[in-house]
Amino acid sequence: MSEQLTLSAETRERAGKGASRAMRREGRVPAVIYGEKQEPLAIHVEEKVLMKMLNTGHFMNSVIMIDVGGKANRTLPKDVQFHPVTDRPLHVDFLRIGEHSKVHVNVPVRFINEEEAPGIRKGGVINVVRHELELICDAAEIPDDIVIDLAGREIGDSIHISAVVLPKGSESAITDRDFTIATIAPPTVTRATEEADAAADAAAADVPADEVPSEQGPGGEEDSTPPETSEG
16 A cells, blocks of 8 residues: 655745745745645645655655644645756645545556466567556555556457456546456567568569669669670
């Protein structure tokens, strides 16, 4: 299950773009906590600590306990805005949740036992349709990932949500269709391989001389040097 993270914050007394820019210059990131029928709370957090959490790879599906003036707020990250050039975080939205609230989260998919899939051993490839699954979970039981076993899978097989065993307390947020998560696709043939095969087939078929492409010079252009003739 996703771990619970703790983040210290301070309230924001000033709002607006100017105040937000000043905070960012000081290494702070503006944020807001909302939900649970309470007034939104404007806060700011330390950028270095936030970046460390973002780099865990599962920040968006982790419960974040935000300490504001000694009061703990149980939250779930809902949105992070990044600078389009520097990728620095500009603003974060946190949703208040109860200890056992039902929450919507996007959980990454992880595939195992590729070496035990006959289709992959034959050269097939995994075509991942959905890298994440949208789930409804208990806030205290959010999974880190959803594991899908590929053992026994053949070329042409499709893996649908109905074939996936979800962790206890989790269910798919999409219930109106049995959507595809991944397929085992046939081997791909590169253009270079196709051209090599065509050349080999032509050679084996003894292509007539008038159908053989003109010789090319060293620069890639057709060699226009006239043939030598004997002087009489």
